[in-house]
Amino acid sequence: MPPIRSADQIHDALSAQIIAGTLRPGDPLGETTLAARFGLSRTPVREALQRLAAEGLVERGPRRAFLVRRMGSDALRHLFEALAELEALCASLSALRMTPTDHALLAGILDRDDLPGADYAQANMRFHEALRQGAGNAVLADLLADLNRRSLPWRNAQFQVRAARIETSRAEHRAILGAITARDADRAADLMRAHMGTSLGVILEMIAGRE
Template identity: 50%
Template sequence: MSIRTAESIFDALIARIVAGDMRPGEPLVEQALAEQFGVSRTPVREALHRLEQAGLAERGLRRAFFVRKMKAEDLAELFEAAGEVESVLAALAAHRMSEIERHTLSAILSEGDACGDDPRAYGEINTRFHETIKTGAHNAILAATLDDLNLRTQAWRVANFQENQRRLATSRAEHRSIAEAILARDADEARRRMCSHVASSYIVAADLLARRNL
């Protein structure tokens, strides 16, 4: 099985679910999806398992998958948890980042400023920005915890930039603010700014969820 194929199917399905193209309760049939994507059922099965882990799919009768209804309170709890963990990592990164990691963070900021209004390009840069901070904190347990939470919030964070063009500008400003605190070795401010940044992402995601569930 191609891992890349499974990831591509996973990405395509979460995009459809978050956009509302696939509604809560809609069945996710392996054979039908395999035919749509022109692949065997194996990568589709792997993608569906990942959707279940991400909280976007669940199983019903006969263990068949279907699109899970995301409740507003579930989304709020997810982003609250992610914000708390990631803000701690930002505070640790302020003290623990190496000079190479600090230069990398600055370079990623510049890439974010230069990529224009392409949501896909900025989304990739956004991921690298957060990954650099997570790695720079040098705490494997917290990093693994964040990885699990990111899997479950990934679709909503990506949708931030695809559904709301204004979010690119505010995200850039928030990234710069977070980086400034980290580079100044101000752990308390880095923590506060990261928590605020994740909260801003949540507000956009919550609005999207509300519109999707109308």
Template identity: 40%
Template sequence: MSSQPPRRSEQLSDAIEELIVTGSVTPGMRLDEQELADRFEVSRTPVREALIQLAAVGMVEIRPRRGAVVAEISSDRLCEMFEVMAELEAMCGRLAARRITPAEQLRLREAHLACQAARDAADADRYYGLNEDFHAAIYAASHNSFLEEQATTLHRRLRPYRRLQLRVRNRMQTSFDEHGAVVDAILAGDSEAAASRLRGHVIVQGERFADLVASLAMLDREREAAAGGRR
């Protein structure tokens, strides 16, 4: 039996999430149901359902009398979330190194090579999408469905910030090199090396966290300038 096509609300959830990820709507901004309905040429009902879905993963907050707004994350909270993400990824890598099947090894290699093509093309947006495929391949190879669900959910929540990191100079090349070290460890069955390398790949501390915060500040200035230009 063929799989069912995604519901309209799920498609809208992905579309609104993309607006958040790309900065078209910013943290704290109100998401007007009627404006979104007009934009996507649908009724307000699937828009409301989509916003509830996004609220469930923390990308949107439903506030009394204000409706839905894009969630805001403090720098301290963001650091905490990346710390948890790093440990979830490390656990996925540790289990994947022990449990990965030949078919999953092939999928992981292919995902890594696809990232290489995007890196060579200097296409950060394409690289980010393929980077998600790379990490999803590791989650699946852990053969722990609960862990896979949790890692996927938090990865999705951090998507705007992980994507923004690629704007930092040379980060795409560094990310690809780190991917290569992770692949080598998993394929060699070295569970502790796989965990350590994935943790180091994801954790955002020290200079990397300072770079991310600086990138966020720069993005805010760009948005303010653009808003000023529209007045």
């Protein structure tokens, strides 16, 4: 891997780790530690962290130190309410617009039954991205882009912290796929809303520390 030498590259590397769940909500992002890790001065590191803060992925913690953004239960509910409606619209439009070839590609994402948490998180991202593409609406895709970035650390963490969520999520995806291949737009939307609601419930339990 070539050395990372710019604020843009640091931004991209940290963003990818946050979205993938390698860095989790609340994890510290010390400027000195990151500068040593990337072999740079603190200036480009600070610039990258400030950009991530503007994008909603990191926040200031005690003594103004940066950390991966945490969210309270109310903020998470509001975020997932918006996500659920937009994702439901994507599912509904995909049911009307996806072709049999699209259906086969979507089914292929769900083929693996043995994926661990981090790998399943990637498959989950691909499934939802396929539906955003299948909806065939660039404006809707753009609206989802920001909400998706802000929610992914939480959505990915659920599969690593709560392994049982992988199987229930997979079953929900298969039900959504069934509605889409049947071209039942209303059912696809309802199932997607329920899917996002279940994810929110798991995440809220996770952050509350309940087993």
